[in-house]
Amino acid sequence: MARASLTFNSSSNIFVCGKESEPKVKKTSRVLVLGGTGRVGGSTAIALSKLSPDHRIIIGGRNRDKGAAMVAKLGESSKFVEVDIDNVKALEAALNGA
16 A cells, blocks of 8 residues: 655645655745744744755744744754734745745
8 A cells, every 4th residue: 555645845835645655856945934933833834844854944023032042943944034014025025035
């Protein structure tokens, strides 16, 4: 019996279910987690870093101290960007390339 796996398709930004025996193409994507310093966003960022360690995870939030703590947990492939969703220019800059 073939086993199924769940992978993230970075070109379409969706998760894809496929057979475990199928070849997997690894691409490095830049993923922005808005609210990444909070409980739900932080948990999402940690889970994503474990699921797809090749992705660059950008933590978006308002609190630099919490952002620095989350980046320390995630490692060198992550960074923090200060973003307030009410500031359209900052939000657009953070979303650029994500």
